Amino acid sequence: MADTAPQAFSPLSGHIGPVGGPHHAGVVLREVAGLSLINLRGDAEKAFAGHVETVLGVALPTAPNTAACTEGLSLLWLGPDEWLAVSEDGDSPALCARLEEAMSRVHHAVVDLSDNYAVIELSGHAARWVLAKGWPQDLHPSAFKPGQCSQGLLGLAQIVLEQTAEDAYRLFVRPSFAAYLWDWLVDASADVGVRVAPPDAPT
Known part of the structure; x- marks a missing residue:
């Protein structure tokens, strides 16, 4: 009998678009899968x-x-x-x-809750600036830095935000809002350029 075990399916599958973008982009986006x-x-x-x-x-x-x-x-x-x-x-x-x-x-x-969140990594020298366009809390390094996390609305999406490095963040979002959040981040990054990295690839 053929193996009919269910396969993991990302809510961003088919939505992210082609990998790549300008090397000097201010923001790098990737999906973090398998957590x-x-x-x-x-x-x-x-x-x-x-x-x-x-x-x-x-x-x-x-x-x-x-x-x-x-x-x-x-x-x-x-x-x-x-x-x-x-x-x-x-x-x-x-x-x-x-x-x-x-x-x-x-x-x-x-x-x-592994199937209850999609995870997007936002990194790059303009990552904080892009987040600040829609995040209601203070993101200045004196107020929010690596080793901190918070919950709130980014655009219309409820997320958990974790800062993992000086210029890197993880955004945990419900699957039904994952595509919306991805598009919001791409749009908010238009001024600085955005590069899409392969899932789970180093940025």
Whole structure:
């Protein structure tokens, strides 16, 4: 019998357009595919935090709008008892199982959201300037820098924004808004030039 297992499908498939663009472009856009995205809920003051650190290898960030990062994994603060784990291993069922096993005696919630977000990376020397066209919060380096994250509306799309480097950001958006957000970023980048990088390729 032929293999009929469902195949992963990106909400940006067929929408991004041709890869390439001016080498001197102020902005580089790419889709980041294959991430494990896991929502964690629990009490940061109790055993929950210790179990999360044991499994993921990074301590829960407890300051609002901060991210704790290690190689291949980030933990984004979403609220006093809520975090988003972003792992590059791509095996979210296995990671969820490890978390559930470790926290079996602790009040918690572990939800796989890997199919519930599209992830777009925005980088380049004009990336902050482009975001500022639609982001309601202060993006000046003194107010928002690598190791920080936030939630809000960019254009009409609700996103989670993570700054991963001085000139690089990840935008987590619901699949139904992914194409809209991509087009918004392309349009907002028209003044500085935009280059499209292959998914998961270095920028």
